[in-house]
Amino acid sequence: MxxxxxxxxxxxxxxxxxxxxxxxxxxxxxxxRIYGLLGANGAGKTTTxxxxxxxxxxxxxxxxxxxxxxVLEPDRVRANIGFLAASxxxxxxxxxxxxxxxxxxxxxxxxxxxxxxxxxLAEELDMNEFLDRRCDKLxxxxxxxxxxxxxxxxxxxxxxxxxxTLGLDVMTSRAIVQFVRECRGRGKTVVYxxxxxxxxxxxxxxxxxxxxxxxxxxxxxxxxxxxxxESDLEECFVKIVSKGGxx
Numbered sequence: 001m002x003x004x005x006x007x008x009x010x011x012x013x014x015x016x017x018x019x020x021x022x023x024x025x026x027x028x029x030x031x032x033r034i035y036g037l038l039g040a041n042g043a044g045k046t047t048t049x050x051x052x053x054x055x056x057x058x059x060x061x062x063x064x065x066x067x068x069x070x071v072l073e074p075d076r077v078r079a080n081i082g083f084l085a086a087s088x089x090x091x092x093x094x095x096x097x098x099x100x101x102x103x104x105x106x107x108x109x110x111x112x113x114x115x116x117x118x119x120x121l122a123e124e125l126d127m128n129e130f131l132d133r134r135c136d137k138l139x140x141x142x143x144x145x146x147x148x149x150x151x152x153x154x155x156x157x158x159x160x161x162x163x164x165t166l167g168l169d170v171m172t173s174r175a176i177v178q179f180v181r182e183c184r185g186r187g188k189t190v191v192y193x194x195x196x197x198x199x200x201x202x203x204x205x206x207x208x209x210x211x212x213x214x215x216x217x218x219x220x221x222x223x224x225x226x227x228x229x230e231s232d233l234e235e236c237f238v239k240i241v242s243k244g245g246x247x
Contacts, residue, residue, distance in 0.1 A: 001158055001189040002029035002052065006061035009047050021047035023213040024061065029206075031157075034180070034190040036204030038197070038237065044213040045193040046085070049162045052191065053083040066158050079107070082151040085162040092136035096127060096146040099135060100153050107154035114153070121149040125179060141172030148176065159183060162193045177203060197233045207233075211241045 007025040010018050022044045029035040037045045050056040052063050054074040063070045066080035090099055097118060104114040122128050125145045130138060135146065144164065152159065161180060165173040177199060183190060184205075194200055200207050201221060208218040217227060217240045228236045 001031045002027075002035070002063065002065050002191065004028075004048070004052065004061075004063040007048060007051050007058050007063055008060045009051060009056060010059045020213045022051065022058075025210070025213075025215050026061075027208050027215060027218060029189055029191060031189050032184060032187045033205040034184050034192055034203050036200045036207040037191065037193040037210055038195070038200045038204075038207050039193075039210040040195055040241075043195075043210045045195075045210055046162055047213070048210065049083075049085075049160050049191060049193055053081060053160050054078055055083070079154075080156055081158045081160060082154070082156040083160045083162075084147055084151045084164055090135040090138075090143055090146060093134060095132050095134055096138065096142070096149070097131045099146055100149045103150040104153040109154060117153055117155065118149075121152060124182070125149055126175070141168055141175075144168060144172065144176065148179070156188075158189045158191075160191045160193075163195070164192075165194075165196065165199065197237065201233050209237055209240050216240050 004025055004027050007022050009021040011021055013019055025048050027035065037048060039045050047056065051058050052065060052070060054070050054077050058071060065077045068076035068080065070077050094102065100118050100121065101114055104117060109117065122131050125148060127145055127149065130142050135143065138146065165176055180190060180192060180203060192203060206218060206220055207224060209216045217224065219227065221233065224236045225231055228239045230236045230239060
């Protein structure tokens with residue numbers, strides 16, 4: 001469902017010169033699986049996700065998402081994905097319902113299908129209490145649920161989550177993690193970016209450890225433990241990153 005092929009993105013800075021935000025990143029995600037991109041802040045997770053979601057054009061390399069090339073067919077890719085970042089903003093004067101409906105219409109849903117879809121998402125994300133409240137009156141957790149709902153309103157087969165629990169309280173974070181897990185149960189393909197070890201452990205079928213823009217190692221939790229000789233994911237991560245690659 002997703003295949004990244006040597007995805008590379010460079011940026012030019014006057015003081016630091018060429019910066020590699022992502023450096024020849026390659027991986028595959030099978031249908032109905034959750035692939036975790038695990039890395040510290042600035043490791044290259046967001047840059048990689050933005051290239052997969054066609055928000056950034058690769059300097060070199062490409063990716064196939066839902067059967068379409070992110071460089072050659074970006075519109076086709078966008079029609080088949082949902083993309084959520086922690087920094088996603090909402091229109092303050094719209095209600096949560098209006099916000100979701102707006103994005104549903106952008107994605108071509110007719111009004112009957114849209115009403116039904118909003119009802120389903122409101123139940124799944126426990127949004128009925130605040131669905132008709134303006135976005136500027138919502139708590140951080142309510143806003144994030146609204147962002148998730150608008151991302152998923154067109155029922156995409158591929159979903160990309162970039163640090164979706166950043167800044168949220170424990171209970172809201174748990175609810176979002178559970179929702180992502182349920183998406184896998186419905187056959188969705190997910191790329192989940194995080195720096196939270198416990199989330200990666202609980203959610204991800206395969207974990208890719210990214211550092212300095214490069215994918216240093218990947219595998220199931222059991223495989224990463226076998227690679228490093230460590231039982232704790234945090235210790236696996238530190239050993240891989242400190243050695244600059246797979247032990």
